[in-house]
Each structure stands twice: as structure tokens, then as C-alpha cells.
Amino acid sequence: MESKAIELLRIIEGNGRVSIPTLAKMVDATEEDVKRLLQKLEDDHIILSYSAVIDWSKVDLNEGVTAMIDVKVTPQRGVGFDQVAERIYRFPEVKALYLMSGAYDLSVVIEGQTMSEIARFVSEKLSTVESVLSTTTHFQLKKYKHDGVVFGEGEADRRIVVTP
Amino acid sequence: MTTKQLNKRLSKKVQSIQPSGIRRFFDLASSMDNIISLGVGEPDFVTPWNVREASISSMERGFTAYSANAGIIELREAIAHYMSSRFAADYDPETEILVTVGASEAIDVGMRAILDEGDEVIVVEPSFVSYAPLVSMAGGVPIAVGTNIDTDFKVTAAQLEAAITSRTKAMMLCFPNNPTGSTMNREELKAIAELAERHDLLVFSDEIYAELTYDEKHVCFSSLEGMKERTVIISGFSKAFAMTGWRLGFVCAPPDLLSAMLKIHQYSLMCAPTMAQYGALEALKTGMDEVYRMKQSYKQRRNYFIKSFAEIGLTCHTPGGAFYAFPSIEKTGLSSEQFAEKLLMEERVAVVPGHVFGSGGEGHIRCSYATSMDNLEQSVERIGRFLKRF
Numbered sequence: 329m330e331s332k333a334i335e336l337l338r339i340i341e342g343n344g345r346v347s348i349p350t351l352a353k354m355v356d357a358t359e360e361d362v363k364r365l366l367q368k369l370e371d372d373h374i375i376l377s378y379s380a381v382i383d384w385s386k387v388d389l390n391e392g393v394t395a396m397i398d399v400k401v402t403p404q405r406g407v408g409f410d411q412v413a414e415r416i417y418r419f420p421e422v423k424a425l426y427l428m429s430g431a432y433d434l435s436v437v438i439e440g441q442t443m444s445e446i447a448r449f450v451s452e453k454l455s456t457v458e459s460v461l462s463t464t465t466h467f468q469l470k471k472y473k474h475d476g477v478v479f480g481e482g483e484a485d486r487r488i489v490v491t492p
Numbered sequence: 493m494t495t496k497q498l499n500k501r502l503s504k505k506v507q508s509i510q511p512s513g514i515r516r517f518f519d520l521a522s523s524m525d526n527i528i529s530l531g532v533g534e535p536d537f538v539t540p541w542n543v544r545e546a547s548i549s550s551m552e553r554g555f556t557a558y559s560a561n562a563g564i565i566e567l568r569e570a571i572a573h574y575m576s577s578r579f580a581a582d583y584d585p586e587t588e589i590l591v592t593v594g595a596s597e598a599i600d601v602g603m604r605a606i607l608d609e610g611d612e613v614i615v616v617e618p619s620f621v622s623y624a625p626l627v628s629m630a631g632g633v634p635i636a637v638g639t640n641i642d643t644d645f646k647v648t649a650a651q652l653e654a655a656i657t658s659r660t661k662a663m664m665l666c667f668p669n670n671p672t673g674s675t676m677n678r679e680e681l682k683a684i685a686e687l688a689e690r691h692d693l694l695v696f697s698d699e700i701y702a703e704l705t706y707d708e709k710h711v712c713f714s715s716l717e718g719m720k721e722r723t724v725i726i727s728g729f730s731k732a733f734a735m736t737g738w739r740l741g742f743v744c745a746p747p748d749l750l751s752a753m754l755k756i757h758q759y760s761l762m763c764a765p766t767m768a769q770y771g772a773l774e775a776l777k778t779g780m781d782e783v784y785r786m787k788q789s790y791k792q793r794r795n796y797f798i799k800s801f802a803e804i805g806l807t808c809h810t811p812g813g814a815f816y817a818f819p820s821i822e823k824t825g826l827s828s829e830q831f832a833e834k835l836l837m838e839e840r841v842a843v844v845p846g847h848v849f850g851s852g853g854e855g856h857i858r859c860s861y862a863t864s865m866d867n868l869e870q871s872v873e874r875i876g877r878f879l880k881r882f
Contacts, residue, residue, distance in 0.1 A: 339792065343865075350869065353799040354792040483538065485863075489842055490518040490531035492621045492670075 332357055333365050337374070342476070344378040381477045385470075394423075394439050394471075395446045397454065398432040398464040409433060412459050421449050432464070443467065509628055512621045513848030517832065521842040528871045530859040531842040533670060535734040535815070539771070540782040543733065546774030547767045559766045561758040563591025563742070567769050570776040571742050579702065579712035581725065587747040590754055591764045591772075595700045595728040595741035596622055597757070599664075602696055602724050602743060603630035605752035611661040613696075616647045617850035618818070620670045620698070624850065632661070638851030641820055644809045645674035645852070649683040653691075662694035665713070668701035671849045671858035672818040673794075673811020678711045685716045694749075696724045700741070701814040703732035703783055706791045708812060714744065721746050731814075732783050733775045738768040790815050793861040797868055804876035815862040818846065822855040824882040832857055839874040 335355050339346060348366075352359045369375045384390050401412050409427050416436060417425045424437035436454065440446040446465070455463050471479050499507060521527060538544075562568060568585035575581045583589050592598040599622060603613065609631040615623045617636045624634035637655050639645045652663060665684070667676045688695050697713035714723040728741025743753060757763075797817050801808045808819035821831045828845035835841050835857075846856030861868060 335788075335792075338788075346865070350796060350865070353796040354865075356795045356799075485536065487532050487534060487536070488518070489521045489527065489529040490514060490844060491533045492512060492514050 330365075332361075333369060336362065336365055337369065340375070340378075344380075381475050383471070383479050385479075392439055392441060393443055393446055394437065394468040395450075396466045396468065397436040397438060397450060398428075398466075399434040399436055399454065400432045400461040400463075401434060402459045402461060403433075404459060412457060415457050416454065419449070419453060421446075505629065505631075509625050513829075514621060514844060517842075517844060517848075520833070521836060524836070524840065527836065527840040527842050528863070528867050528874070529842040530861070530863065530867075530871055531844050532860050532862060533816075533844075534736040534862065535731060535786065536862045536864065537734040537786055539733065539735050539738070540775070540779055542778055542782075543735065543771045543775045547738075547771035550767050550770035555766055555770060557766065559763045559769060561763050562589070562754055563764055564766070564769050564773070567591055567773045567776075570773055571744075574776050575712070575725075575744060579699075579710065580715045581712040581720070581744065583744045584747075588744055588750050590743045590745075590750055590757060591769060592728070592741045592743055592757065593761055593764050594730065594739040595698065595726050596626075597761065598726045598728070598741050598743035598753075599623065599696070599698065600626050600630070601753040601756045601760075602726065602745075602749075603627050603632060604756050605749060606661055606694060607632035610659060612657060612659040613661060614652060614655050614663045615850070616652075616663070616665050618645070618669075618671050618846060618853035618856070619664070619666055619850055621848060621850075623664050623666075623698075627664075633659070635660070636851040638853075639672070639674070640852050641807070641809055641818075641856075645669060645672035645818065646676050646680055647684070648680075649687045652684065653687055656687075656691050656693070660691065660693060662696055663688065664696045664698070666698035666700075668705055668710070668811075668813025670701065670814055671816050671844065671846065671853070671856075672809075673814045673816045674809070674818075675705055675708065675710070675812035677708055678716075681711055681713060682716060685713070685719050688722055689718060692722075694722050694724065695719065696726060698726045700727050700731050702727065704787055704790060704815060705813040706787075706794060707810075710813070724749060729772050729775055732786075733772075733779055734786065735768075735771070735775065738765075738771060740764055740768045740772050790862065793865065793868060796865070797859070797861045797872070800868075800872040804872060804879055806875065806879065815860055817859045817861060818856050819859065820856055824879070826882075828854055828857055835875065835878055839878045841871050841874050841878075 332355050348359050348362050352362045384392055403409050421438050423439050426435045428435050438446055450463055450465055568589045571589050572583050572585040575583055603626050607630045612633045612635050613627045615634045615636055617638050627634040635655050637651050639647050702710045714720045714725050725744040729735040798810055801819055806819040808817050811817055828847050832843050832845040844858040846853035
């Protein structure tokens with residue numbers, strides 16, 4: 329991939345709202361080139377979506393609960409883990425799903441409104457999926473950092489205003 | 493006490509030195525709220541965590557005593573390896589490297605080591621505000637050689653040669669340059685090297701911004717053929733590693749010069765802060781990825797800034813390094829001081845007037861792009877609006 333495309337990806341990964349004219353200046357390209365590159369990256373499903381990192385704990389009535397569930401499964405002949413993974417990630421409650429090395433196979437991230445809602449999902453939906461052998465559920469207590477973003481007030485610019 | 497009585501207590505030398513022109517501007521800008529500052533000559537990044545952590549750990553483990561005068565040997569060895577691998581400049585950590593309290597101290601001890609009363613040092617300007625005063629305080633006479641926008645603020649051998657007299661002892665260079673961001677390539681530096689050889693001059697090369705070179709590879713002056721024996725390389729951790737407040741620099745020089753500098757350093761400073769040295773050691777061992785990441789970010793901001801300046805009609809050469817743009821404001825008809833003050837009052841954007849950086853600086857303003865993209869976008873909008881009034 330051309331290096332300008334990688335540079336663009338790194339910039340918008342940090343801030344998806346940078347305008348096309350600003351992006352063009354930053355990477356020393358024309359606006360048309362930037363538009364074309366972004367379109368191609370979208371068409372190739374390299375850029376999948378543009379989203380915001382939100383601290384929901386600060387939004388009233390939107391507390392929510394997040395759990396990370398370690399899942400052990402029996403891989404199936406011919407399709408390995410992919411088929412069971414697909415059966416799990418299709419549930420809208422599942423925010424993320426990873427195949428892991430180590431003591432368990434799949435790591436499932438679930439978001440729900442309450443702990444009981446998540447407990448119900450695990451017992452009724454996840455553990456009943458064929459080839460799921462066991463589940464271990466961990467509830468998140470506090471989010472400190474997510475997708476490279478530190479939660480909280482952030483650090484103020486501590487520099488003095490004019491220096492040599 | 494009257495001013496006259498007070499003055500009697502102070503040395504004539506100190507009284508003859510003017511306080512930095514930046515000071516007045518700092519006082520003005522500090523008294524105002526909601527300003528966007530393009531006046532900060534330091535990175536907008538906090539020191540990388542691995543460096544901070546290493547320094548904290550050194551204190552936990554009790555490394556709180558004096559270090560060797562020249563700095564902990566592990567750090568000097570790491571500096572030697574760094575200078576060799578990054579800039580093809582080979583130095584012996586035992587006899588040719590001194591860890592100083594910031595690059596500023598390195599300039600100070602360097603000047604004090606070489607100057608007798610009345611010796612001249614050619615200072616290429618516009619430049620960092622400390623060079624000329626440090627030459628004066630060491631008993632020397634700073635001779636300014638101004639550069640200008642027509643040569644992208646590069647200095648030529650002919651300009652330097654015209655300033656050489658029988659008292660000239662050294663030339664003081666800084667590329668990439670603060671405040672212009674200008675850089676010089678190998679061929680251009682070779683012409684200066686040839687001049688230094690011909691007139692048997694020392695060269696002080698302040699290369700504190702070496703890592704922040706965006707378009708061409710930085711050329712270390714002492715890596716030029718025959719130059720090591722007459723060059724004092726000044727550098728440090730402040731800019732590339734975002735460690736300004738740590739006050740940690742270093743100097744690389746031939747053994748005779750270095751031992752003279754060490755003598756002064758030993759009596760005046762003893763050693764650089766030990767915990768800062770452990771932080772710097774970690775910076776050299778594991779911090780280069782962060783340096784490249786920060787550099788990439790500065791480069792993008794530079795590109796944005798320079799192209800935006802062109803759009804709002806501000807004439808500016810493309811700075812090849814550091815994190816400053818040095819546009820011309822001459823067509824407004826204002827002096828750089830008037831421009832900076834008016835811009836601050838009317839649009840609440842702080843820049844540094846060019847004249848404080850010496851010869852060649854008048855008619856320009858220094859804008860640091862080491863600030864957030866949001867601030868840069870807003871400042872471009874405000875400066876654009878301001879320029880329309882002329």
C-alpha cells in the first residue's frame with residue numbers, strides 16, 4: 329500500500345473527524361487524491377466505519393455493563409473455529425470477538441444494560457451454542473483506557489505560554 | 493537604594509547584557525486568557541512514559557547521589573552509540589562526551605573553555621536567544637551574521653568569511669534552526685567546513701533539533717571529513733525526546749576541549765541530575781520509536797501550517813526541520829513587534845516577534861507548530877482574519 333494511505337489511516341484512526349482539506353495539507357497531497365484514497369480504503373473494507381470513543385459512564389441513565397467472557401470450544405472439522413465464531417458474533421449483544429492463543433479459545437465482549445441481562449445471555453444463548461464447552465465471565469468495573477484513549481479529564485497543557 | 497547605587501553592585505558585563513526580548517512578550521501573553529499560543533519553543537508531548545518510569549524507578553532504587561562529573565558512564569556509552577549509529581559521528585565515551593544541564597550549559601561551558609577577553613565568535617542569526625549573551629559573558633565578542641528568506645535562512649561560506657577577523661575564534665551554527673526551521677545539506681555544510689579549516693576556526697554546532705529533520709537526512713557537522721578535531725557538537729534530550737524540563741543535554745568534542753569544559757562543569761555544576769540521567773538512558777535504549785512517532789506528527793503539522801499560510805497570503809519558506817515556521821510579515825508594514833502585539837491583542841494568538849532572535853529576524857514572526865491540530869486550525873483562521881485588515 330502506498331505510504332500516503334498508511335499515513336492517512338494513522339491520522340484518522342486517532343481522529344476520524346479531520347476534514348479532507350486538512351488531511352490533504354497534512355499528508356502533502358491534493359484533496360482529490362485524499363478523497364480517492366479514502367474511497368479506495370473504504371471499498372477495500374480497510375476502513376470499516378467511523379466512530380467515536382464515548383465515556384458512557386458520564387451519560388445519565390446509560391450506565392450499562394460490559395463483560396469479557398472466556399469461551400472454550402471444540403473446533404469443527406473443515407471450518408475450525410470460524411463457524412462457531414460466526415454463530416456467536418451474530419448476536420447483537422456481542423461487541424467484539426477474538427480467537428485467542430492460550431488457556432481458552434474465544435474472547436467475547438458483551439454489553440448489556442444489567443448484570444442479569446448478561447447472565448441470561450451467557451446461560452441461555454452462549455453456553456447453549458453447539459461445541460461451546462465452557463464459559464468464564466468477567467465483568468468490567470471501570471474503564472481507564474480504550475482504543476488508545478485515556479478516560480477521564482485528560483492532561484492539561486502544562487507549558488508556559490512563550491518560551492525561547 | 494537608587495538605581496545608580498544598585499548598578500554599582502553589579503558587574504559592568506552583566507549590565508551590558510539586555511534581558512531577552514521574549515521576556516516582555518511572555519509577561520504580556522501570560523496576563524491574558526483564552527489565547528492560542530504559537531509561542532512555545534518546546535514539544536507539546538509529555539515525556540514518554542517509559543522514560544518517566546525509568547527515572548522514578550532510579551529514585552526508588554536509591555540512585556540519588558552525585559554521579560561522575562561527566563555523567564554516568566552507561567549514559568555516555570549510550571550517547572556514543574547513538575551518535576555513531578544515527579549520525580556517523582564517533583566519540584569516545586570516556587574522553588569526548590560530557591553530560592550537561594541542558595544544551596544551554598553546554599554552550600556556556602564551551603564558550604568559557606575557548607574564549608579570552610576580546611575573542612570573537614561569529615553567531616549565525618536569527619538564532620536561539622542565548623548564544624550571543626553566553627559569548628559576551630565568557631568575555632568574548634559575538635559577531636552576528638544575519639541570514640534571510642532569500643536563501644531560506646541558510647548561511648553561506650562567503651557571508652561567514654566576510655565576518656572573519658584576526659580575533660575570530662569560532663563560528664556558532666544551529667541547523668535545523670530555531671527560530672527559522674531552516675536546515676543545511678552536506679554540500680552547503682562542506683563549504684563551511686572548508687572555511688573553518690582554512691582559517692583554523694572552531695565550529696560550535698548546536699544540533700539539538702537533529703532528529704526533527706523532515707525532508708533530508710540530518711548531517712552532523714563533525715561527521716564531515718577533518719571536522720571532528722575542530723567541532724563541538726551540542727545536543728540534548730529536550731526536543732526529540734520531549735524532555736525540556738529535565739534539563740539534560742550533552743556535548744561531544746575532542747579530548748582537549750572536552751576536558752576543559754569538564755573542568756568548568758565540575759566546579760560550577762558538579763554533575764547533571766542523576767535521576768534525569770537514568771531517564772535519558774532509557775530514552776536512548778527504548779525511546780526511538782516514540783521519537784519517530786512524534787516526528788511524523790510534527791511533519792504533518794508543518795505541512796498543514798505551511799500550506800495554510802500560503803492560502804492566507806503569508807510568505808514563508810518551507811522549514812526543513814525543528815517545529816517552527818518563520819513567515820514574513822513585511823507587507824503589513826508593521827514591525828515584527830507591532831505585528832505580534834497587535835495579533836495578540838486583536839486575535840489572541842501569541843507568536844514571537846522575529847527581532848528577538850537577532851539579525852535577519854526583523855520582519856518575521858516565529859510560529860511554533862508544536863501544538864494541537866485544533867489550535868493550528870484556529871490560529872490559521874485568526875491570523876487570516878487579522879491579515880485582511882492590511
